Amino acid sequence: MKQLLVALVLNSGLLLLVWRWLRLRLAEPLLGRWLLPLLALKVLACAVATYFIGGDPLYYFGWSCSVNQQLWADPAAWLHTLGSNEFHFGGRHLVFHGFSNTLFFIKLLSGLQLAGNGSALLMGLYCSLFCFVASWELVRAVVRIWPATPAGAVLVGFLMWPSVVYWTSGITKESLLVGSGAAVVALVLGWLYGGRRVRPGAVVLALALAVLHFQMRFFFAGLLLAVLSGLGLIRVAERLLGRSRREVAVLLLAGWLLGGAWMLGEISPVFSLNKFTSRLLINYHTLQQNSGSRPHLNYPDLRPTGTSLLQHTPQAVAATLSRPWPWEGSGVLYVAAGLENLLLLALLLWAAIETARGRPGSLPFAVVVALLAYCLLLAALLGLSTPNLGTLNRYRVALLPYLLWLGLQHPHAARWLRRIGL
Known part of the structure; x- marks a missing residue:
């Protein structure tokens, strides 16, 4: 009672x-x-x-x-x-x-x-x-x-x-x-x-x-908080310089992220590159074995080194954003996830074309760079450590909203969204 x-x-x-x-x-x-x-x-x-x-x-x-x-x-x-x-x-x-x-x-x-x-x-x-x-x-x-x-x-x-x-x-x-x-x-x-x-x-x-x-999720939060603090640093630099410069924003954010990663590795061996790569590979092999005969990512040449991770990063990012395909797996959820991925890729291609034509949208460049860095870094981390496609589809919802926000804010997408009342 x-x-x-x-x-x-x-x-x-x-x-x-x-x-x-x-x-x-x-x-x-x-x-x-x-x-x-x-x-x-x-x-x-x-x-x-x-x-x-x-x-x-x-x-x-x-x-x-x-x-x-x-x-x-x-x-x-x-x-x-x-x-x-x-x-x-x-x-x-x-x-x-x-x-x-x-x-x-x-x-x-x-x-x-x-x-x-x-x-x-x-x-x-x-x-x-x-x-x-x-x-x-x-x-x-x-x-x-x-x-x-x-x-x-x-x-x-x-x-x-x-x-x-x-x-x-x-x-x-x-x-x-x-x-x-x-x-x-x-x-x-x-x-x-x-x-x-x-x-x-x-x-x-x-x-x-x-x-x-x-x-x-420790690493997810670490990446988001790192890019947000980097964005704060960029804003301070913009106010000191009295104007916004794109190259300064990119260099500051890259330096902040790389410097922060190096400093964490110096402070504690838990955050060192060797520990990180080893843990990532252990997670990859564990989830790969648990996947059994279900569709999963496969990196036969992946090694626990920084060089190997960098070499596999483009493939990992692409896999995070595109897998599973509609024809992978036998369940309804696999088909639904695959169709959603095709739509996602179409929207991202549309955004890339509009950006190349000089119509990227009106969000501040520094915000775009910060959020895009978060999306790409997290996509690489997920693609390298999570071969199970079902788990990958669930984990990537941490980055999808930000990626869609960036991909749908150019003028043509804005016009289409307003046409349907958004």
Whole structure:
């Protein structure tokens, strides 16, 4: 009875917050009409993901219920679990050696179970709503900062693209990963380009979101935070020089990323090139073996050296953006993923042609360079370390929204998006 009462109170408070947020956003002239349809799409995707729950989401949900039971039975033991890499309760044991984003996610879900009260649908809805609200706030930030750029480009990337909607709905790490990343980007762009004052509350919020992003996937967050800090450095240089120079922006970002990687390697051997390449190759071989007879990437000449990784990087980036093909695999999901990839490649080719013709769009060059660097570096990392095409399709949703945003912001795409009301 006590658990049900707590769940009712928490869900009532959450419902009130969502209603207040919706009421304000629905009144916005440009974006308001799309809010409810896209929210309905998100809720539908969450319902489908929950109905067919299995694999990792079912694993996370099951263990979060056990950890939540510990919270009610022995709060002190639950607090101890939060600070450790082990869980022991009711004859169930879960042990990780070192940091695990899986265990962190389970702990987080166990707290959310206070409101979820054992419902997988509610748990999935909380994660989905977090991603939706954060993505919507990024769309609003872009519209406010650069009204000449098409809002539809960000809407398509974060809230309409099929694989992004699917993988960020329900009980998935991707829902928190993409949502926290979008929120951090929105805050940083507001400070750097939107004239927003850097208030203490916003800084605390940004730090909390960055920690969440970091806890979900370490390397993904490291790349995003690195390019955002590099973008901040470029903005400082632009203000000192009194103008924007493209070559300066490229050199500063490249120097910042390379210098940061070198410094991390000097600070700790964990971040050294040898450790990184070895770990990447171990991950590649492990996932390749687990793929069995299913379609997967194959790099027979890949070696744990920096030179070998660079040689395979173009192939890895291409594979991340194009595989699987529609004819690979025998399931419906493989066909759907393949058709989506063909559409993605067509959009990217269209964007490349428009850029070559001198019509790249009106986003600041430094923003384009920073986001493109993030997309390409993460695509290379994923393509080299994740040969399993199903896992690759899920992991790459961390970069797809930004890539689609860049690919759909040139004038011809903007005209097409506005024609359909975006």
